Amino acid sequence: MEKLRVGVLASGRGSNLQAILDSSIAGRIDVEVAVVLSDVEDAYALSRAGAAGVPAVHVPPGRFRTKLEPEIEKQYIGILLGYGVEVVALAGFMRILHDDFLDAFPKKVVNIHPSLLPAFPGLNVQKKAIDYGVKWSGATVHFVSSGVDSGPIILQAVVPVLDDDTPETLAARILVEEHRIYPEALQLIAAGRINLDGRRVTAGPATTTGKSR
Ligand code: GRF
Numbered sequence: 434m435e436k437l438r439v440g441v442l443a444s445g446r447g448s449n450l451q452a453i454l455d456s457s458i459a460g461r462i463d464v465e466v467a468v469v470l471s472d473v474e475d476a477y478a479l480s481r482a483g484a485a486g487v488p489a490v491h492v493p494p495g496r497f498r499t500k501l502e503p504e505i506e507k508q509y510i511g512i513l514l515g516y517g518v519e520v521v522a523l524a525g526f527m528r529i530l531h532d533d534f535l536d537a538f539p540k541k542v543v544n545i546h547p548s549l550l551p552a553f554p555g556l557n558v559q560k561k562a563i564d565y566g567v568k569w570s571g572a573t574v575h576f577v578s579s580g581v582d583s584g585p586i587i588l589q590a591v592v593p594v595l596d597d598d599t600p601e602t603l604a605a606r607i608l609v610e611e612h613r614i615y616p617e618a619l620q621l622i623a624a625g626r627i628n629l630d631g632r633r634v635t636a637g638p639a640t641t642t643g644k645s646r
Contacts, residue, residue, distance in 0.1 A: 436465040437623035440518035442509075442526040443471055447478025449524035449545055452612035453619065454485045462616050463623040468516040470509060472501065472528055488516065500529050510537045520622055523577065524615070532579055540629060542577040543622070545615050547607045549573060549589055554582035559600040559607065570594050570603060572611040574618040576629070585632045587621065588614045 441450050450469060456462045469482035472494040482489035490512055495502030501509065513521060514537070523544040535542055548558040550573040553565075562570040571591040578584035590610035594603060621627050625640040 434463045434624065436463050437619065438467040438517050438519045439464050439522050439619060440467055440513040440516060440520070441469045441478070441482075441522045441524050443469060443478035443524045444473045444476055444527040445478060445525045447476065447481045447524065448608060449611055449615050450478050451481050453522065453524070453616050454481065454487070456616035456620075458485065462620040464616070464619050467518050468512065470512060472526070478524070494528060499527075500531065503531065503533070506531055506534050510534060513538075520619070522615070522619065529581065530577065535577060535579065540576060541622075543587065543618065544575055544577050544582070544584075545611050546573045546575065546582050547604060547611065549591065550575060550582055550586060557600070559603040562594060563598055563600060563603060568594055570607060572607050572614060574614055576634075585629060585634050587618045587627070587634050590614050 441453065443450050453464065454466055457464045457466055466487050468488045468490060469478060470490050470492060471479050472492065474491045479489040479491060492505060492508055492512070495505045519541060521538050521542045523542065548562060549569070549571045552567065553561045569591050571589055573589045574587045576584035576587065590613065592606045592610060621636050626636045626638065628635045628637050
Protein backbone atom coordinates (compact mmCIF):
# COMPACT_ATOMS: atom_id res chain seq x y z
CA MET A 434 0.00 0.00 0.00
CA GLU A 435 1.21 3.48 -0.79
CA LYS A 436 2.12 5.25 2.43
CA LEU A 437 -0.06 8.08 3.62
CA ARG A 438 2.00 11.25 3.99
CA VAL A 439 1.19 12.79 7.36
CA GLY A 440 2.33 16.17 8.65
CA VAL A 441 2.34 16.49 12.44
CA LEU A 442 1.83 19.80 14.26
CA ALA A 443 3.02 19.79 17.87
CA SER A 444 3.78 22.42 20.50
CA GLY A 445 5.26 20.35 23.31
CA ARG A 446 6.80 17.10 24.44
CA GLY A 447 5.51 15.12 21.43
CA SER A 448 4.76 11.74 23.00
CA ASN A 449 1.90 11.20 20.55
CA LEU A 450 4.23 12.14 17.71
CA GLN A 451 6.63 9.51 19.06
CA ALA A 452 3.89 6.87 19.09
CA ILE A 453 3.09 7.67 15.45
CA LEU A 454 6.78 7.64 14.49
CA ASP A 455 7.35 4.31 16.28
CA SER A 456 4.38 2.67 14.55
CA SER A 457 5.45 4.07 11.21
CA ILE A 458 9.11 3.07 11.52
CA ALA A 459 8.14 -0.43 12.70
CA GLY A 460 5.88 -0.79 9.65
CA ARG A 461 2.75 -1.29 11.74
CA ILE A 462 0.94 1.51 9.89
CA ASP A 463 1.03 2.61 6.26
CA VAL A 464 2.02 6.12 7.27
CA GLU A 465 5.10 8.19 6.64
CA VAL A 466 5.61 11.26 8.79
CA ALA A 467 6.64 13.73 6.09
CA VAL A 468 7.33 16.75 8.30
CA VAL A 469 6.85 17.99 11.86
CA LEU A 470 5.98 21.65 12.40
CA SER A 471 5.99 23.52 15.68
CA ASP A 472 5.08 27.00 16.85
CA VAL A 473 7.46 26.54 19.82
CA GLU A 474 11.18 26.77 19.10
CA ASP A 475 12.37 24.36 21.82
CA ALA A 476 9.45 21.91 21.61
CA TYR A 477 10.78 18.43 22.38
CA ALA A 478 8.63 17.19 19.50
CA LEU A 479 11.11 18.82 17.10
CA SER A 480 14.01 16.87 18.66
CA ARG A 481 12.02 13.65 18.37
CA ALA A 482 11.43 14.35 14.68
CA GLY A 483 15.10 15.11 14.14
CA ALA A 484 16.13 11.89 15.90
CA ALA A 485 13.85 9.94 13.56
CA GLY A 486 15.29 11.66 10.49
CA VAL A 487 12.07 13.55 9.81
CA PRO A 488 12.25 17.22 8.75
CA ALA A 489 11.51 19.39 11.79
CA VAL A 490 10.49 22.99 11.20
CA HIS A 491 9.86 25.76 13.70
CA VAL A 492 7.63 28.57 12.47
CA PRO A 493 6.95 31.26 15.10
CA PRO A 494 3.21 31.87 15.50
CA GLY A 495 3.20 35.67 15.30
CA ARG A 496 1.55 38.02 17.72
CA PHE A 497 -1.56 36.07 18.75
CA ARG A 498 -1.76 33.89 21.85
CA THR A 499 -4.23 31.18 20.81
CA LYS A 500 -4.08 31.30 17.00
CA LEU A 501 -1.56 31.66 14.23
CA GLU A 502 -1.41 34.95 12.39
CA PRO A 503 -3.21 34.46 9.04
CA GLU A 504 -0.03 35.10 7.05
CA ILE A 505 1.82 32.58 9.16
CA GLU A 506 -0.94 30.04 8.83
CA LYS A 507 -0.45 30.36 5.07
CA GLN A 508 3.22 29.51 5.59
CA TYR A 509 2.22 26.41 7.54
CA ILE A 510 -0.07 25.35 4.67
CA GLY A 511 2.70 26.01 2.13
CA ILE A 512 5.27 23.96 4.05
CA LEU A 513 2.88 21.04 4.54
CA LEU A 514 1.88 21.02 0.87
CA GLY A 515 5.55 21.36 -0.09
CA TYR A 516 6.24 18.09 1.74
CA GLY A 517 3.34 16.42 -0.05
CA VAL A 518 1.28 16.12 3.13
CA GLU A 519 -2.13 14.49 2.66
CA VAL A 520 -3.28 14.37 6.28
CA VAL A 521 -2.43 16.78 9.09
CA ALA A 522 -2.28 15.30 12.59
CA LEU A 523 -2.43 17.71 15.51
CA ALA A 524 -0.56 16.24 18.45
CA GLY A 525 -0.58 18.66 21.37
CA PHE A 526 -0.67 21.66 19.01
CA MET A 527 -1.82 24.52 21.21
CA ARG A 528 -3.28 26.84 18.56
CA ILE A 529 -6.71 26.99 16.98
CA LEU A 530 -6.60 26.80 13.19
CA HIS A 531 -8.70 29.02 10.92
CA ASP A 532 -11.10 27.74 8.26
CA ASP A 533 -8.53 28.61 5.56
CA PHE A 534 -6.26 25.94 7.00
CA LEU A 535 -9.04 23.36 7.26
CA ASP A 536 -10.12 24.19 3.67
CA ALA A 537 -6.58 23.46 2.45
CA PHE A 538 -6.88 19.88 3.82
CA PRO A 539 -10.61 19.13 3.60
CA LYS A 540 -11.65 16.40 6.06
CA LYS A 541 -7.96 15.62 6.44
CA VAL A 542 -7.05 17.34 9.71
CA VAL A 543 -7.23 15.15 12.80
CA ASN A 544 -6.62 15.76 16.50
CA ILE A 545 -6.23 13.79 19.70
CA HIS A 546 -7.95 14.96 22.85
CA PRO A 547 -7.61 13.54 26.39
CA SER A 548 -11.30 13.14 27.24
CA LEU A 549 -14.35 11.31 25.95
CA LEU A 550 -15.72 14.08 23.73
CA PRO A 551 -18.16 15.79 23.74
CA ALA A 552 -17.41 15.78 27.49
CA PHE A 553 -14.71 18.21 28.55
CA PRO A 554 -13.47 20.01 25.42
CA GLY A 555 -10.70 22.62 25.82
CA LEU A 556 -7.83 22.64 28.31
CA ASN A 557 -7.07 21.07 31.74
CA VAL A 558 -9.61 18.38 31.01
CA GLN A 559 -8.28 15.72 33.38
CA LYS A 560 -8.86 18.09 36.32
CA LYS A 561 -12.31 18.93 34.94
CA ALA A 562 -13.18 15.22 34.68
CA ILE A 563 -12.06 14.54 38.28
CA ASP A 564 -13.82 17.63 39.66
CA TYR A 565 -17.03 16.70 37.84
CA GLY A 566 -16.92 13.25 39.38
CA VAL A 567 -17.12 11.14 36.22
CA LYS A 568 -16.20 7.49 36.74
CA TRP A 569 -14.81 6.98 33.25
CA SER A 570 -12.77 9.18 30.96
CA GLY A 571 -10.53 8.47 28.01
CA ALA A 572 -9.16 9.69 24.72
CA THR A 573 -10.73 10.77 21.44
CA VAL A 574 -9.29 11.01 17.93
CA HIS A 575 -11.49 13.24 15.82
CA PHE A 576 -11.57 15.22 12.63
CA VAL A 577 -11.01 18.91 13.22
CA SER A 578 -13.86 21.26 12.41
CA SER A 579 -14.14 24.98 13.03
CA GLY A 580 -15.47 24.51 16.59
CA VAL A 581 -13.10 23.55 19.42
CA ASP A 582 -12.77 19.76 19.86
CA SER A 583 -16.10 19.23 18.11
CA GLY A 584 -15.48 17.41 14.81
CA PRO A 585 -16.60 13.88 13.88
CA ILE A 586 -15.19 11.19 16.18
CA ILE A 587 -12.96 8.53 14.61
CA LEU A 588 -11.92 6.45 17.64
CA GLN A 589 -12.29 6.60 21.40
CA ALA A 590 -10.78 4.63 24.26
CA VAL A 591 -12.09 4.49 27.82
CA VAL A 592 -10.19 4.44 31.13
CA PRO A 593 -11.52 4.41 34.70
CA VAL A 594 -11.24 7.45 36.93
CA LEU A 595 -10.04 6.19 40.31
CA ASP A 596 -10.94 7.67 43.69
CA ASP A 597 -7.38 8.74 44.41
CA ASP A 598 -6.60 10.07 40.93
CA THR A 599 -4.84 13.39 40.48
CA PRO A 600 -4.92 15.15 37.09
CA GLU A 601 -1.41 13.75 36.55
CA THR A 602 -2.23 10.10 37.29
CA LEU A 603 -5.38 10.28 35.16
CA ALA A 604 -3.46 11.97 32.33
CA ALA A 605 -0.85 9.20 32.40
CA ARG A 606 -3.54 6.49 32.19
CA ILE A 607 -5.24 8.28 29.29
CA LEU A 608 -1.93 8.87 27.51
CA VAL A 609 -1.33 5.13 27.21
CA GLU A 610 -4.59 4.89 25.26
CA GLU A 611 -3.79 7.98 23.18
CA HIS A 612 -0.59 6.34 22.01
CA ARG A 613 -2.55 3.25 20.97
CA ILE A 614 -5.52 4.85 19.18
CA TYR A 615 -3.78 7.72 17.34
CA PRO A 616 -1.69 5.42 15.10
CA GLU A 617 -4.73 3.16 14.75
CA ALA A 618 -6.90 6.05 13.54
CA LEU A 619 -4.24 7.13 11.04
CA GLN A 620 -4.10 3.58 9.73
CA LEU A 621 -7.87 3.63 9.14
CA ILE A 622 -7.36 6.74 7.00
CA ALA A 623 -4.29 5.27 5.27
CA ALA A 624 -6.23 2.13 4.38
CA GLY A 625 -9.09 4.17 2.92
CA ARG A 626 -11.48 2.69 5.47
CA ILE A 627 -13.10 5.87 6.77
CA ASN A 628 -16.70 6.57 5.80
CA LEU A 629 -17.96 9.94 6.93
CA ASP A 630 -21.73 10.41 7.02
CA GLY A 631 -22.58 13.72 8.69
CA ARG A 632 -21.03 13.40 12.13
CA ARG A 633 -20.83 9.62 12.00
CA VAL A 634 -17.57 7.90 11.14
CA THR A 635 -17.67 4.21 10.32
CA ALA A 636 -14.80 1.98 9.32
CA GLY A 637 -15.36 0.02 6.12
CA PRO A 638 -13.24 -2.84 4.78
CA ALA A 639 -9.66 -2.10 3.76
CA THR A 640 -9.06 -1.28 0.11
CA THR A 641 -6.04 -2.93 -1.45
CA THR A 642 -4.32 0.31 -2.36
CA GLY A 643 -5.77 2.70 0.20
CA LYS A 644 -6.46 4.97 -2.74
CA SER A 645 -10.10 5.65 -1.94
CA ARG A 646 -8.75 7.70 0.93
C1 GRF B 1 -2.08 15.00 24.83
O1 GRF B 1 -2.69 14.70 26.06
C2 GRF B 1 -3.11 15.27 23.78
O2 GRF B 1 -4.28 14.53 23.94
C3 GRF B 1 -3.41 16.73 23.97
O3 GRF B 1 -2.17 17.30 24.28
C4 GRF B 1 -1.32 16.31 24.87
C5 GRF B 1 -0.09 16.27 24.03
O4 GRF B 1 0.88 15.40 24.56
N1 GRF B 1 -4.03 17.28 22.78
P1 GRF B 1 2.16 15.02 23.71
O5 GRF B 1 2.83 16.32 23.29
O6 GRF B 1 1.70 14.23 22.52
O7 GRF B 1 3.01 14.23 24.62
